Amino acid sequence: GQQLNQSPQSMFIQEGEDVSMNCTSSSIFNTWLWYKQDPGEGPVLLIALYKAGELTSNGRLTAQFGITRKDSFLNISASIPSDVGIYFCAGQKGSGNTGKLIFGQGTTLQVKP
């Protein structure tokens, strides 16, 4: 099935470093969502973006909806060990009348204390 192109696939960083990951697509999306998934658990919603160019923060997390509506990025500042996990981007093409999401392949983040 269709997936978004998410990069990098994995990152191994030092505690305190900033992290950046992004998602791109050849298609336009109307909503971008970022999730974090811990092993054996379901994805947890971090940030939702609804408008092109929108920049939204949630604590140390900042995400932006690309102005072309074909991409989005997520930044994590001053990483800590509990940031470890898999981060997924997800896009939605409908105008709010559907719950269907298309997911990126995920970015596995490891943080060295």
Place this chain on the structure above:
Amino acid sequence: KAGVTQTPRYLIKTRGQQVTLSCSPISGHRSVSWYQQTPGQGLQFLFEYFSETQRNKGNFPGRFSGRQFSNSRSEMNVSTLELGDSALYLCASSLVQAGSGTEAFFGQGTRLTVV
């Protein structure tokens, strides 16, 4: 507010058997979507139900089916199980509102192992 509840958490089935998974969405959410997560394919959309009607369907064989009840609870069924059906099955609940984006909240998933 209670989150999305999926049961059971773990399941082991034999090839050829069938299985039914259950999902209770967040109260007030009428959209329930199902996803299959595997290491090789990632998160793949199975189908979405809204007000007891299937509204979207992913690219999965007819062995995968679902339904939604009047209280928005949903079940998905997989018949004639194959080894490749082993996966984490995730349910997502959404408060879908026309004209605006919607957030999807996931349950913890059901880990299905087919042997």
